[in-house]
Amino acid sequence: MTTSDVARNDWYPVAIDNLLTNGQSEVVVLMQEELTISRGNDGVIKVTAQDGRPCPVAINYGHVWSSIGQPDHALFDIPEAHEDGRRMVDCGPVRVKASPLRVVENFLDIAHFPFVHTDILGAEPHTEVEPYKVEIRDTVDEVWATRVRFFQPQAAKSAEEGQMTDYMYRVPAPCTSILYKTCPPRPGSWDVIALFVRPISEDLCDAYAWMALYDETSKQSDLVQFQQMIFLQDRSILENQIPRLLPLDPKMEVPTRADTTSIAYRRWLKRKGMTYGAQLVAR
Amino acid sequence: MNADHSEFVEGPDGWIPVALSVDLPEAGVMRAVIAGAQPLDLVVWRSRSGQVSAFDNRCPHRGMRLSFGFVRGERLSCIYHGWQYGEDGGCRHIPAHPDMTPPTSICANTYACQDHDGVVWVSKGADNSDDLPNFGGQGLRSLSVERGETVLRKLLAETHLPVSLTSDMQMAEAAIATQTRTSLVLEARSDAKNLRLMVHFQKITPDRTMLHVQTSPELPAELRISLSRWAERFRWSAENLGTMINSWDATSQETHP
Numbered sequence: 001m002t003t004s005d006v007a008r009n010d011w012y013p014v015a016i017d018n019l020l021t022n023g024q025s026e027v028v029v030l031m032q033e034e035l036t037i038s039r040g041n042d043g044v045i046k047v048t049a050q051d052g053r054p055c056p057v058a059i060n061y062g063h064v065w066s067s068i069g070q071p072d073h074a075l076f077d078i079p080e081a082h083e084d085g086r087r088m089v090d091c092g093p094v095r096v097k098a099s100p101l102r103v104v105e106n107f108l109d110i111a112h113f114p115f116v117h118t119d120i121l122g123a124e125p126h127t128e129v130e131p132y133k134v135e136i137r138d139t140v141d142e143v144w145a146t147r148v149r150f151f152q153p154q155a156a157k158s159a160e161e162g163q164m165t166d167y168m169y170r171v172p173a174p175c176t177s178i179l180y181k182t183c184p185p186r187p188g189s190w191d192v193i194a195l196f197v198r199p200i201s202e203d204l205c206d207a208y209a210w211m212a213l214y215d216e217t218s219k220q221s222d223l224v225q226f227q228q229m230i231f232l233q234d235r236s237i238l239e240n241q242i243p244r245l246l247p248l249d250p251k252m253e254v255p256t257r258a259d260t261t262s263i264a265y266r267r268w269l270k271r272k273g274m275t276y277g278a279q280l281v282a283r
Numbered sequence: 284m285n286a287d288h289s290e291f292v293e294g295p296d297g298w299i300p301v302a303l304s305v306d307l308p309e310a311g312v313m314r315a316v317i318a319g320a321q322p323l324d325l326v327v328w329r330s331r332s333g334q335v336s337a338f339d340n341r342c343p344h345r346g347m348r349l350s351f352g353f354v355r356g357e358r359l360s361c362i363y364h365g366w367q368y369g370e371d372g373g374c375r376h377i378p379a380h381p382d383m384t385p386p387t388s389i390c391a392n393t394y395a396c397q398d399h400d401g402v403v404w405v406s407k408g409a410d411n412s413d414d415l416p417n418f419g420g421q422g423l424r425s426l427s428v429e430r431g432e433t434v435l436r437k438l439l440a441e442t443h444l445p446v447s448l449t450s451d452m453q454m455a456e457a458a459i460a461t462q463t464r465t466s467l468v469l470e471a472r473s474d475a476k477n478l479r480l481m482v483h484f485q486k487i488t489p490d491r492t493m494l495h496v497q498t499s500p501e502l503p504a505e506l507r508i509s510l511s512r513w514a515e516r517f518r519w520s521a522e523n524l525g526t527m528i529n530s531w532d533a534t535s536q537e538t539h540p
């Protein structure tokens with residue numbers, strides 16, 4: 001498999017399922033290629049490339065997924081999506097002028113909470129990142145971070161006051177990251193928040209946030225707005241990182257122990273040969 | 284030919300004016316760009332105690348632009364994860380590991396920087412021995428002009444300055460009293476005795492220049508306001524007027540193929 005094949009032959013979000021009505025179509029760009037997503041009057045979704053060739057289609061987690069290549073694997077599974085009692089919320093795409101890989105890496109990072117999401121997801125002086133566990137699970141070819149703990153002044157829309165929050169992170173595909181966090185109204189369960197990223201080019205992307213929550217009280221629009229506000233704070237960082245591509249050369253940027261997830265993610269990308277959106281050697 | 288060509292390949296040597304001192308107050312942080320084939324993107328900041336420093340505008344941790352950061356005491360703190368850097372560029376504090384002393388290897392890339400004669404100067408070279416002006420001016424304003432430095436120097440040599448305390452429009456011919464590598468001084472006879480205007484040039488690109496303007500000290504406020512308006516008009520005419528300027532541009536562009 002060549003480098004570009006890894007990126008080409010994967011699934012990416014191309015539309016929000018329930019926003020595409022019968023007889024409608026829309027055009028999106030995936031890795032510099034224009035795709036037309038259309039839903040026939042029979043409700044069936046087709047994705048067509050500019051040269052007329054049909055592209056693979058999968059529908060799951062509120063999104064339409066496609067590829068400019070031929071994925072040799074099914075779309076990853078999110079088992080929690082099938083659990084009773086969860087509310088599924090899709091937040092819509094946000095355009096980011098940064099590498100899709102930078103966007104995923106930022107989603108895996110907790111150390112920025114007190115500085116970027118001040119008084120919401122973190123607050124000084126609670127800045128310490130305790131040791132946590134990171135592994136590349138070879139059987140499933142995924143990056144996992146577990147036993148992550150961090151103090152949050154307002155952990156979720158439904159949280160009233162500060163608390164230590166538990167997290168887990170899962171990277172099932174290079175442009176997807178899923179986080180599990182303490183669910184305030186239901187101790188013992190995890191809220192699930194995922195970020196699905198569609199690369200438009202190597203340094204431009206659309207990021208779709210999707211949530212599967214145990215929350216019966218909050219209004220849908222408030223949940224979306226909360227998530228959007230958080231993500232817009234991240235975007236102001238992401239669009240000002242230099243270089244815009246994610247450096248895979250370990251000499252380029254200096255990590256510490258708190259960055260263990262990011263180190264594993266970069267190593268995993270390099271090992272897979274996923275270089276779309278990455279910078280291999282320092283320039 | 285003139286010196287601009289090599290400067291846009293190598294970037295200028297020696298001290299470069301990047302701001303008026305009054306525009307970078309205590310705990311202030313700003314971005315500065317210095318011309319070159321690979322232009323330098325810098326963060327320039329002033330500590331609480333008044334010390335000025337310049338670094339590459341890129342945090343060694345995850346590449347965030349340090350010009351979005353903030354000053355805490357004698358340190359510049361990155362906005363992304365709060366890493367703090369001292370004026371020597373060394374990382375002093377990593378909030379994710381508050382009890383750890385950061386290794387000395389974690390270091391922002393630094394440039395020589397000093398506050399002199401009301402202007403903040405940066406140098407990228409090792410040789411910082413060249414003379415800086417001592418004009419004793421008072422900061423008026425900085426302005427970015429879409430013209431190369433050579434053209435601006437020529438236009439300034441022919442300019443008229445407002446000189447009257449009562450009318451914005453009463454102008455007198457100005458003459459260049461001093462010209463140096465980075466700066467020039469204009470003189471005009473005015474109601475308020477000796478009117479001098481110091482202009483310091485910061486090349487951004489071959490066609491864009493930042494002018495840092497000072498006046499002679501203790502000018503009446505009315506005259507300083509007139510001079511500030513004059514600077515606005517000067518920018519407008521430099522950017523918009525006439526064939527003569529265009530032909531100068533063509534000459535100066537020949538030297539930047």
Ligand code: FES
Nearest residue numbers: 342344345361364
């Ligand atoms: S990028 Fe500056 S502290 Fe992390």
Ligand SMILES: [Fe+2]
Nearest residue numbers: 106116117234
């Ligand atoms: Fe964030």
